[in-house]
Amino acid sequence: MTPTQLQHLASPVNREPGHDAPLNPCELEIDLLCKGLRIAPGSEIEGKARPVLQRRSGLGSGLELILPGRIKDIWVNAPVAENFARASCYVIDAKSHTYFMRDERQGFVYPVRLPAQPGWYGRLTSRGARMDEIGILQGTYLAVYLPPTCGFWFHRPRLNCQFCVTGLNVGRTEAAEKSVEDVVEVARVAKKESGVSFIHFNSGFQSHHELEAAAPYVYAVKSKVGCLVGLQVMPASDFAQYDRLIDLGTDHFSFCFEFLDPGYFANYCPGKAKYVGQEAFFRALEYTTKKLGKGTCSGEIIAGIEPLENTLRAIDYITGLGAFPTVCIFRPVAGSDMERFLPPAYEEMMVVFHHVYEACRRNSIPIDRAPNIEVSLVVQPGDTLYLAPSRWSSAWYQQRLRLWKRAARPFFWLKARPRKLPLERRYAETSSKPGHEDSRSERLGKTG
Ligand code: SF4
Numbered sequence: 001m002t003p004t005q006l007q008h009l010a011s012p013v014n015r016e017p018g019h020d021a022p023l024n025p026c027e028l029e030i031d032l033l034c035k036g037l038r039i040a041p042g043s044e045i046e047g048k049a050r051p052v053l054q055r056r057s058g059l060g061s062g063l064e065l066i067l068p069g070r071i072k073d074i075w076v077n078a079p080v081a082e083n084f085a086r087a088s089c090y091v092i093d094a095k096s097h098t099y100f101m102r103d104e105r106q107g108f109v110y111p112v113r114l115p116a117q118p119g120w121y122g123r124l125t126s127r128g129a130r131m132d133e134i135g136i137l138q139g140t141y142l143a144v145y146l147p148p149t150c151g152f153w154f155h156r157p158r159l160n161c162q163f164c165v166t167g168l169n170v171g172r173t174e175a176a177e178k179s180v181e182d183v184v185e186v187a188r189v190a191k192k193e194s195g196v197s198f199i200h201f202n203s204g205f206q207s208h209h210e211l212e213a214a215a216p217y218v219y220a221v222k223s224k225v226g227c228l229v230g231l232q233v234m235p236a237s238d239f240a241q242y243d244r245l246i247d248l249g250t251d252h253f254s255f256c257f258e259f260l261d262p263g264y265f266a267n268y269c270p271g272k273a274k275y276v277g278q279e280a281f282f283r284a285l286e287y288t289t290k291k292l293g294k295g296t297c298s299g300e301i302i303a304g305i306e307p308l309e310n311t312l313r314a315i316d317y318i319t320g321l322g323a324f325p326t327v328c329i330f331r332p333v334a335g336s337d338m339e340r341f342l343p344p345a346y347e348e349m350m351v352v353f354h355h356v357y358e359a360c361r362r363n364s365i366p367i368d369r370a371p372n373i374e375v376s377l378v379v380q381p382g383d384t385l386y387l388a389p390s391r392w393s394s395a396w397y398q399q400r401l402r403l404w405k406r407a408a409r410p411f412f413w414l415k416a417r418p419r420k421l422p423l424e425r426r427y428a429e430t431s432s433k434p435g436h437e438d439s440r441s442e443r444l445g446k447t448g
Contacts, residue, residue: 022108025069026386029076029379030353033329034346036085037063037078037101040093048094049114051121052080053136054165054173054335061333063092064139064376065101066113071385072368073113075139077376081334084343120189125182133175134186139376141198142190144183145174146214146233150204152271159271161258162337163302163330166204180220187225197372197416199225202232205271210234211241215248222249226418228370230254232300234276235284242288249419253288254298254326257281260314264306268338286321294322295366303352304330304344312355319359324367327356328378349379350387357384361397366404370412 023031039045045063054061062077062085078092079085092101092112101110121132135144145166152159153167160167170176190196199221203210210233218229230252231245242253257278259265266273272281281299289297299318303311311327318325329349332341360367360381368382385401388394 019103019106019108022110024386025067025072025074026353026379026383027350028067028110029074029383030329030349031346032065032076032078032090033331033379034343034349035090036082036088036343037065037080037090037092038085038088039063039080040091043093043095045092045094045099045114048116050117050137053132054081054169054333064115064137065092066115068111068113069386072382073374074383075115075374075376077138079331079343082332083334083339084332118190118194120186120193123189125185127179127182129175129178129182131186131189133173134178134182135190135199137190137194137196138200139374140194140196140372141200141375142187142194142196142227144178144186144199144201144217145170146201146203146217147174147176147178148206149176150271151207152205152275155271159274160337161269161272163268163305163333165333165335168335180216183217184220184224187221187227191225191227195372196227197412198228198230198370200230200232203234205234205275208234208236211236211245215245218245218250219248222419224418226416228252228373228412228416232256234272235280237280237283239284239287242284242291246291251415252292252296252298253284254300255281255285256300257285257314258300258302259306260301260310260317261306264310268305282317285318285323289321289323294364295324295369297323298326299323300326300328302328302330303349308348308351311352315352315355315359319363319365322363322365324360324365324381325356326375326378326380327352353379353384354387356381357387360384361388361394364397364400366408367401369401369405369408371405371409 050064052061052063061081062079065076065078067074067076089104090101091104092099099112099114101112102108118137123131125131125134135142147170149170150160150166187199201214201217203214206213214231214233218231221227222229228251229249231250232254235255236242257265258269262278265278285297285299299314301311301314315325315327330344332338332343365381368380385398388398
């Protein structure tokens with residue numbers, strides 16, 4: 001536990017004096033992710049908001065909110081189920097369709113919007129699978145975990161990452177099997193009814209066959225639905241696999257190395273350290289960023305566990321490559337091995353996200369360029385525009401961001417259309433046939 005976390009333990013969390021002025025939407029997002037949120041007893045939220053669901057690695061297990069703002073509206077998945085959230089100074093209340101959130105320390109009241117539960121949640125696919133167990137919305141995009149369960153959960157002793165709950169969710173709140181057809185059906189509905197323009201696939205450890213296993217899903221969604229597609233799986237050492245995935249339509253890769261310090265990486269991600277290695281994440285991020293271009297790929301880290309200076313160095317490394325940093329504020333998810341830890345302090349996280357902004361500006365990373373991709377689980381680099389200091393270099397960067405965004409519109413429009421791929425690339429479809437499922441289970445058996 002970091003010194004700040006110990007300090008939190010010593011004094012009741014979230015009862016510090018508070019701020020002397022209302023927070024801007026990005027500051028509020030950061031504070032909510034650090035302190036969580038309470039739902040006022042008797043408030044009329046149930047049935048009007050997206051349900052609080054634990055899926056994938058557990059990061060999205062809170063209440064989805066939209067914080068309206070001048071530069072942009074910010075989506076945040078506010079922790080409500082975790083222990084620390086019970087002591088939060090933030091309380092949300094709702095009366096007759098008006099939602100507001102109060103900071104009980106000084107009485108500041110913030111307007112919020114609650115995105116409604118999509119009509120397709122709870123509906124069944126034509127093969128009988130619950131659509132929201134195939135994929136869910138996390139912000140404005142469709143998130144799909146690709147089964148089977150991450151192999152690290154089957155090792156004895158377990159080698160799962162200590163902050164993760166994927167192994168508890170798959171087969172319980174997540175479908176244990178997801179056919180390509182079901183994923184396509186859900187993607188189609190999410191695009192049509194919820195306006196989704198980005199689909200993000202992730203998976204756990206599959207004995208170095210992750211990219212091969214993801215290919216049929218990428219191919220099917222890209223050719224039959226048409227959306228931007230992102231992939232977050234274990235890194236591969238055979239870079240030709242990335243070329244193939246890009247050919248099939250992958251627009252974005254992200255790599256979760258989580259920590260810069262190899263000791264923290266080994267301690268909190270024992271499976272990744274033993275079977276993959278931190279270097280593999282770095283090399284794959286470097287390769288894919290070079291291949292797809294500036295601002296397309298992302299390095300994902302957790303802030304609030306390793307010393308702050310490592311987090312800042314990790315942000316410099318990622319942005320120095322031309323990738324964008326996806327920084328998750330550490331969330332001690334209920335049920336995870338770290339559920340008794342405390343989240344980091346707001347003040348520390350402000351240092352981190354000021355740094356995110358500055359590092360993106362210094363490296364001219366085109367943040368928030370793709371249309372309609374708002375991620376509720378993390379503070380996106382685009383959210384940090386609210387933290388920009390008022391000086392000419394910031395104004396110039398923001399001017400260029402607007403130009404890049406406008407210039408990229410036709411490019412993204414073309415990319416998000418269903419793509420006709422040459423027949424010879426249809427190998428991807430054949431690899432999703434039942435025989436391949438069997439071989440995948442066999443492979444997992446070997447690691448378990
Ligand atoms: S690799 Fe780690 S974070 Fe990813 S699913 Fe497995 S245990 Fe969870």
